[in-house]
Amino acid sequence: xxxxxxxxxxxxRPAASRWRAGWLRQCILLVLAMGCGVLVxxxxxxxxxxxxxxxxxGYLRFKEILSYVDRDYADSVDxxxxxxxxVVQMLEKLDPHSVYIPAxxxxxxxxxxxxxxxxxxxxxxxxxxxxxxxxxxxxGPAEQxxxxxxxxxxxxxxxxxxxxxxxxxxxTELMRGPRGTSVALELRRRHQPRPLSLSIAxxxxxxxxxxxxxxxxxxxxxxxVSRFASNTYDEFKAALADLRRQGLTRLVLDLRGNPGGxxxxxxxxxxxxxGGSRKIVYTDGKGEQYDSQTYAKVAGEFEEGALVVLxxxxxxxxxxxxxxxxxxxxxxxxxxxxxFGKGLVQQPIALSDGGELRLxxxxxxxxxxxxxxKPYGANYAEYSAxxxxxxxxxxxxxxxxxxxxxxxxxxxxxxxxxxxxxxIMPDVFVPRDSLAHSAYFTKLMSHGVTRAFxxxxxxxxxxxxxxxxxxQFNATFRITDAQLVSLAAQAAQDGxxxxxxxxxxxxxxxxxxxxxxxxxxxxxxxxxxxxLREQDPELQxxxxxxxxxxxxxxxxxx
Numbered sequence: 001x002x003x004x005x006x007x008x009x010x011x012x013r014p015a016a017s018r019w020r021a022g023w024l025r026q027c028i029l030l031v032l033a034m035g036c037g038v039l040v041x042x043x044x045x046x047x048x049x050x051x052x053x054x055x056x057x058g059y060l061r062f063k064e065i066l067s068y069v070d071r072d073y074a075d076s077v078d079x080x081x082x083x084x085x086x087v088v089q090m091l092e093k094l095d096p097h098s099v100y101i102p103a104x105x106x107x108x109x110x111x112x113x114x115x116x117x118x119x120x121x122x123x124x125x126x127x128x129x130x131x132x133x134x135x136x137x138x139x140g141p142a143e144q145x146x147x148x149x150x151x152x153x154x155x156x157x158x159x160x161x162x163x164x165x166x167x168x169x170x171x172t173e174l175m176r177g178p179r180g181t182s183v184a185l186e187l188r189r190r191h192q193p194r195p196l197s198l199s200i201a202x203x204x205x206x207x208x209x210x211x212x213x214x215x216x217x218x219x220x221x222x223x224x225v226s227r228f229a230s231n232t233y234d235e236f237k238a239a240l241a242d243l244r245r246q247g248l249t250r251l252v253l254d255l256r257g258n259p260g261g262x263x264x265x266x267x268x269x270x271x272x273x274x275g276g277s278r279k280i281v282y283t284d285g286k287g288e289q290y291d292s293q294t295y296a297k298v299a300g301e302f303e304e305g306a307l308v309v310l311x312x313x314x315x316x317x318x319x320x321x322x323x324x325x326x327x328x329x330x331x332x333x334x335x336x337x338x339x340f341g342k343g344l345v346q347q348p349i350a351l352s353d354g355g356e357l358r359l360x361x362x363x364x365x366x367x368x369x370x371x372x373x374k375p376y377g378a379n380y381a382e383y384s385a386x387x388x389x390x391x392x393x394x395x396x397x398x399x400x401x402x403x404x405x406x407x408x409x410x411x412x413x414x415x416x417x418x419x420x421x422x423x424i425m426p427d428v429f430v431p432r433d434s435l436a437h438s439a440y441f442t443k444l445m446s447h448g449v450t451r452a453f454x455x456x457x458x459x460x461x462x463x464x465x466x467x468x469x470x471x472q473f474n475a476t477f478r479i480t481d482a483q484l485v486s487l488a489a490q491a492a493q494d495g496x497x498x499x500x501x502x503x504x505x506x507x508x509x510x511x512x513x514x515x516x517x518x519x520x521x522x523x524x525x526x527x528x529x530x531x532l533r534e535q536d537p538e539l540q541x542x543x544x545x546x547x548x549x550x551x552x553x554x555x556x557x558x
Contacts, residue, residue, distance in 0.1 A: 050149030062086065086110075095360050096376050096383045097344045108169075113261050114207055115231030119176040120183060121205040122147065127452035128494060130162045131171055134451065135521060137205055145200045147187070149521040150459040155186040156193055179203050190459045209261075211238035212529040221248040222539075223530065225269070228261030228318045233268045240272065240301050250306035252542045256336060260317025263345075270322045272300035273307060273331050278367065280325045283345050286359045286363030290345075292362075307332040308546040310538055311426055313387055313396065316340035317372075325368035325422045330414045330556040334426035335542045337396060340387075341423035343372025366420075368410040368498060373421025391432075399429035414557035427555050428545055435509055437495045440502035450510065454517030457483075465522040473519065474531060481513040487514070509535055 029256055049508060065505025091098045101109055127134045131153040154162045156174040177183065179202050187196045209232040211224040221243040225236060237403075243251075246429045260266075265283035267280045274280065274296040282293040294369060309332045311323050320339045328331035345362040364372045376383045394401035404419035419425060435441060444450050458465065465473065484503055487510065492498040503510070512535040521530035533539055545551060552558075 007219045011154050017180045048335065051084075061108065091323060092380045094486040095344055096380060097342065097358075099346075099358050101356045101358065106354070106356055109205075113227065113229040114177055115229055116204050117176060118125060118179040118202050119205050120145075120147075120174075120185075120200045120202055122153075122175060124153070124171070125448050125451045125455065126168055127173070127448040129165055132455055133453065134455065138292040138524075140205050141200045141203050145198050147185075147198070147200075148189065150190060150455045152188040153185055153282060154188055156185075173373035177202050182311050201265050210235040210239050212525055213243060214526045214529070215243060215246050215248060216533070216543065218247055219249045220543065222253045222529070223251065224254040225258055225319075227258055228263075228265045228269075230265070232261065233265045233352065234271050237272070237301065244301065248305075250546045251302060252308045252537070252539065252546055253332075254310045255315045255319045255323060255444075256310050256312045256538070258316070258319035259314065259340075260319055260342065263318050263321065266318035266322050267294045267325075270325045271296045271298055273302055273326060274300065274329055275303040278329055281321045282365050282367075284365060284371065285345070290347075290362040306549070306552055308333050310541045310542050311339050311424065312538070313337055313338040313340055313390065313423075315424075316342040320372045320424050321366075324370060324372060327418060327424060328366050328368040328370070328410075328412050329428070330416065330558065333428060333545050333555050334424065335428040335545055336426045336430055336538050337432060338390075338402060338425050339372075339423040339528075341372060341374030343374075350426045365426075366410075368412060369417065370408075370418065370420030370424075372420075372423065372441065390548050396432040397434070398431065428541060430541050433509075435506050435538060438502065438506065440496070440499050441506045442507060443496045444487075444491055444510070445513075447491065447494050447496055449487065449494055449496060450513050451517050453487050453490060454514050455521060457514070458518050458521040462522075463516070470519065470527045470530075471524070474527070477515060477518075479514045481507075483514070484510055 050460050051535060064084065066079060068402065069077055069082065084100070087100045091100060120142045121137030122142045123134045123137065125134050133142075133147055133149055133151040133153065136147045153220060156171070159174065161171060176181065182201045184201060185198045187198065189196060195513065203498050207229070207479075209227045209229040213221070213223045216222050219242075223236065223239055223243070225232060240251075242246075261282075270280050277295050277297060280294045280296060282291070284291055286365065307326070309323055309326055311319070311334055315323065316339065320342065323332075323334055323339060327334050329523050343364040344356040344360045347359040347361045349359060354394050366372065376388065377541055390396055402425065404425070405421055408421040410418050410420055468533050488498055488500065488503045512531065516530060516531040519531045545555070
């Protein structure tokens with residue numbers, strides 16, 4: 001379900017409710033992930049084979065059959081589509097992460113790990129088939145042109161988009177384009193009698209992967225890394241150095257929902273925490289050319305000091321490499337739930353048609369020798385449904401429901417027992433919040449109802465909010481019962497059946513989510529995460545672990 005790690009030259013937008021709405025993000029990332037994990041290095045592949053005669057026979061057989069189908073089949077057929085289908089089916093017989101990416105899809109899959117893109121810089125919400133601005137990217141052309149949170153975009157480049165049943169991906173495509181080109185937007189703004197027309201020149205927009213970095217108290221820092229993109233390491237280094245200047249002595253690194261990305265960025269980040277020349281990860285493939293070992297080699301920015309890493313079932317691939325290395329060396333306490341278990345290395349191979357083959361060539365292993373990859377067979381559907389199976393078996397609610405084979409027992413540097421065989425098991429288990437994943441709350445989030453409600457509130461009370469400092473807002477603001485009833489009524493109009501009992505059960509989460517969204521529009525991303533922290537049990541456990549020195553030493557076997 002997650003991004004394959006890109007090795008050597010391996011192969012966004014700001015977060016919205018990462019820990020609670022992460023399930024939606026993970027569904028999207030699953031599609032990207034299947035074609036994203038890659039070993040990045042010089043392409044070592046050559047047009048050779050271990051069994052050239054068998055390869056030639058297979059090629060001729062397929063060519064012959066496809067030719068007969070094209071020439072003689074009763075109906076017209078899309079032979080290219082059939083070939084694509086055959087390739088996909090063939091690769092699925094190998095493993096879940098070897099994929100073929102057609103030329104038409106390469107830009108989309110590659111963009112996920114780019115550090116910037118050309119566009120106007122708008123974070124938006126799609127509600128009732130209307131694109132609503134959540135926030136213009138700070139310093140971007142949309143902000144400079146006067147676009148405001150809550151603005152509804154009616155048309156883009158003369159094309160009507162409100163009520164046009166366009167997907168989020170299609171709307172994003174319309175706003176992006178080569179830098180220097182202009183796009184016309186027609187906006188509807190609250191209290192404005194008629195639509196506004198703006199012409200915005202596209203420019204380079206940062207696509208950051210460090211979503212938040214701030215001090216929770218005088219000593220404790222928090223850094224959220226959403227993926228390992230091309231600029232992740234530089235962003236992380238800058239954020240960590242800034243927090244150190246502010247007094248950071250202990251850190252919570254949040255890798256929940258991180259699907260992986262460039263392996264070298266991940267290992268460089270891990271090197272900031274691991275002293276000496278200790279091993280970070282190694283790979284083992286069919287031939288020596290695919291075997292590698294990566295060691296710490298720099299004097300890191302934070303090799304001493306309390307460190308807690310948050311992980312969950314959405315943490316995959318390169319994120320698991322970081323978590324596994326820090327756990328094996330007893331450098332960090334891991335808090336959360338067992339990670340996804342994606343430990344296959346893909347090599348990107350450019351094809352003559354402009355497409356790309358990402359072929360599994362090796363497996364990742366932690367310094368202690370643990371395989372990260374969970375088991376997989378020939379049934380791709382079963383592999384894709386493995387996370388659902390964890391939920392059914394109770395693994396997301398109780399650590400006792402997770403069973404490891406005794407022969408997969410390994411030892412950390414200080415002799416603690418850890419297990420291989422799929423994913424990284426945290427040192428401190430935190431059950432998944434059942435209310436955050438309840439059917440009603442999930443529908444509210446997926447339909448965009450909570451965000452739309454918060455944007456409407458922000459617009460209606462903008463002047464009052466601007467008169468408050470965030471600290472005042474955070475200390476005094478509370479969503480009322482009447483507002484929750486209004487939210488439920490709005491949701492019912494959008495097809496989410498009214499359920500007063502469910503609203504009552506989810507009330508603490510809904511109050512917190514709405515307050516966080518309002519803070520996002522009024523004050524920015526750090527206030528957004530600050531509010532979410534109040535109803536984040538995993539982060540609360542992490543903060544307890546990072547501040548309790550006695551517990552740290554006991555957990556790390558020191």
